Amino acid sequence: MYQYTQFDRQFVQLRAQQFRDQLERWERGELTDEQLLPLRLQNGWYVQRYAPMARIAVPYGEISSAQLRMLGHIAREYDRPDQALLDSAQQTQDALQASQPGLTLAAPPLKYGYGHFTTRTNVQFNWIPLSKAADVMDLLASVNMHGIQTSGNTIRNITSEALEGIAPDEIVDTRPYAEIMRQWSTLHPEFAFLPRKFKIAFNGAEEDRAATGWYDVGLQARRNDAGEVGFTIKVGGGMGRTPVIGTVVREFLPWSELLNYVEAVIRVYNRYGRRDNKWKARIKILVKAEGQQFIDEVEAEYKAIVEQDGAPHTLTRAELKRVQANFVVPDFRPANLPSQVDVNSQLYQRWLKQNVRAHRLPELAVVTLSFKRLGWAPGDADADTLDALAELADTFSAGEARLTHEQNLLLPWVHREDLPALYERARALGLAQPNIGLLTDMIACPGGDFCSLANARAIPIAAALTELYQDIDEVTDLGPIDLHISGCINSCGHHHSGHIGILGVDKDGKEWYQVTLGGSDGSALSGAAHPGKVVGPSFSAAEVPGVVEAVLTTYRDLRASQAEHFIDTLRRVGHDPFKAAANGARLDAGHRTRQAAETASA
Structure with a gap:
């Protein structure tokens, strides 16, 4: 992984010092x-809703x-509300829970001392x-x-996608390009106040796993x-x-x-994006409105950068090699730790199938x-857990891990002979569920439990569905x-791209949820990216778990074979049977709620 130079370290440390000065002046x-x-x-x-929220970058x-150990230290020593704040927040959460009749599974109690x-x-x-x-900024630096x-x-x-540098279907490892772009874009003076936030993603494999x-x-x-390396450039994607x-x-x-x-x-x-309406300020609105005119403007600007400005950000092979030198296969040996795991057990074999992927180096996983x-x-x-993750990374993965788009953590350099020992330790931590890529490997934003922008909570819905589908x-x-x-239309939970998407909406001041079907992030399984x-x-x-259950029961009834995936069945038969099942589940839930109310009043 990239090793900071003295300049890089000084840059981050000075930024932390500057922020300390700003906070002291504010105080x-x-x-x-x-x-x-x-x-x-x-x-x-x-x-946020109850307290400050800190977001820490983990580039690509x-x-x-x-770094994991430092995050663990920050979680333990600094992510600590005073008791009065925690009690007040919990009372608010309990009141929200009570306002949702029929949702018998309570959200997990508010926790502190953790990272997300x-x-x-x-x-x-x-x-x-x-x-x-x-103080936290100094520790991070x-x-x-x-x-x-x-x-x-x-x-x-x-x-970037989490398998950069290790995937068998890799075209090129894009981590060096992502690192160069990170350095170029950090505190870029021209782009400090864009019309709206701006997000960039790299994908280096045949399959688009970076959405x-x-x-x-x-x-x-x-x-x-x-055989020359280049990039297809897409502009103007976004959810919301x-x-x-x-x-x-x-x-x-x-x-x-x-970079040019x-x-x-x-x-x-920056020149043409709207600044008068935050909902229309993203580049996707500009691209959609202007079409070819936008592309023509970009080409004209690019030509001016190259011909008039002298192409100041043209990447040299020497600079690329300097950064690429940081992204090499680490030199390390297998851990060779003993294990009591029965490697022929069904649970271990399922874990191998779901949670372990092929590596471009055959001796690794x-x-x-x-x-x-x-x-x-x-x-x-x-x-x-963060401390334990650091230990697992050191023991089994040359001190390196990766965060994934799906909110999991990946170990990229595991010797195959160490898999039983790693599984044993991951299972003891509760991190070996064989569910990667399956229904319970769900994405969810913090929602209304923490976010002041959210219309509804996401965590209780995730908890209810996790409870419902405990049978592996x-x-x-x-x-x-x-x-x-997602807890609101900002789509931090990426509901638009889910095969099943759930969106929290406000309806007469209460929490309600829209359900979408058939979204795609662009992966090989899902096909070309599109919203559900x-x-x-x-x-x-209260109705959402039953709606999801009805949709999945319909899938089981309609799939051509056990090998036909949910998204393929949905595309083959269309949305109508699933829509009917979802609305039928609403009627059933309403009937049960009325029965419960009548029983209580009697």
């Missing part, structure tokens, strides 16, 4: 809350054992007091981490007939209120021109640890299903 009353707002946002500090998902893995390979903390923010540009109308954390069609700029690695798939603006751009061309794209957006645990929100890891035989029989849950379709009017929280 002395020399800066107003309004003046502090953009300063803290560009360092990743929000103020790559994280070291030392997001869909964009960030780590979030929900309870760090703002008075401790500068000590292990080459920060929250720079994880918020605000800037170029956000650069992401590039859903990004403001999606960069798909290619090789031309001569208006889901749009990115438009291809260049089929093949030579790798050396990557992306600069042209962002300059055109890629192992995904599942962070979809009963009693925990998807992607949550407490301090002890049933989950395995259902096969690959992407279930995504709403199957009916919104459902109450």
Whole structure:
């Protein structure tokens, strides 16, 4: 993984010092809350429903054992609300729970002392007091981490698919390009105040596992007939209120021109993007409205950068090699630890099938640890677990791990002979559920439990569905299903791209949920990226588990064979049978609720 230079370290440390000065001036009353707002946002500090939320960048998902240990230390020592704040928040949560009749499974109690893995390979903390923010920034800087540009109308954390450098179907390892773009875009003075936030993703394999069609700029690695590396450039993807798939603006751009061309794209957006309406400010709206005119403007800007400005950001082979030198196969030996695992057991064999992937080096394997645990929100890891992850990374994966788009953690350098010992230790931590890619490997944002923007909670819905589908035989029989849950239209849970998507909506001041079917993130299983379709009017929280169950029962009844996946059955037979099943489940839930009310009144 990339090793910070002295300049890199000094850069992050100075930024932390600058933020400390800003916070101290705010505490002395020399800066107003309004003046502090953009300063803290560009360092990743929000103020959410109950407390500040810190968002920490993990560029292209790559994280070291030392960084995991530091996150564990921060979780243990700093992610701690005072008791009065925690009691007040829990009372609010309990009142929300009571307002949802029929949802018998309560949300997990509010926790603290943990980090949350997001869909964009960030780590979030929900309870760090703002008075401790500068101390946390200093600690992060000590292990080459920060929250720079994880918020605000800037170029956000650069992401990539989690299997870069290790996938058998890889075209090129895009991590060096992502790192170069991270360095170029960090505190870029021209793009510090864009019309809206801006997200960039790389994918280096044949299969698009980075969901590039859903990004403001999606960069798909290619090789031309001569074997030269370049990128297909997609622009204008995004979820939110208006889901749009990115438009291809260049089929093949030579790798050396990557920064020049992306600069042209962002300059055109910065010039013409709307600033009068935040819902219409994303680049997707501009691309959709202007079509070919937008592409022509980008090409003209790119030409000017190359011909008039002298192409100042053209990548040299020497610079690429300098960065590539950080991304090599680590030199390490197998752990050779003893294990009591029965390697012929059904559970272990299922884990091998679901959680272990082929590596481009045949003696190695890629192992995904599942962070979809009963009693925990998807992607949550407490301090002890973060410490244990660091130990697993050191022991089995050369000190390196990766955060994934699906809110799990991946170990990229595991010797195959160490798989039983790793499984034994992961199972003891509750991280060996054989469910990767299956229904209970769901994506969910924090929703209304923490986010001040959310219309509804996502965590209780995720908890209810996890409880409903505890039978691993049933989950395995259902096969690959992407279930995504968002607490509001901002789509942090990526509900638009789920085979089953659940969106929290506000209806007369109460929590309701829309269900969509047939979305795709662009992977080989799902096909070309596109949003799902709403199957009916919104459902109450109590109705959602039954609706999902009815949809999946319909799938089992209609699939051509056990080998036909949910998304394929849906496309073959159409939405109507599933829509009827969902609405039938609403009627059944309503009948049960009325019966319960009549029994109670009697």
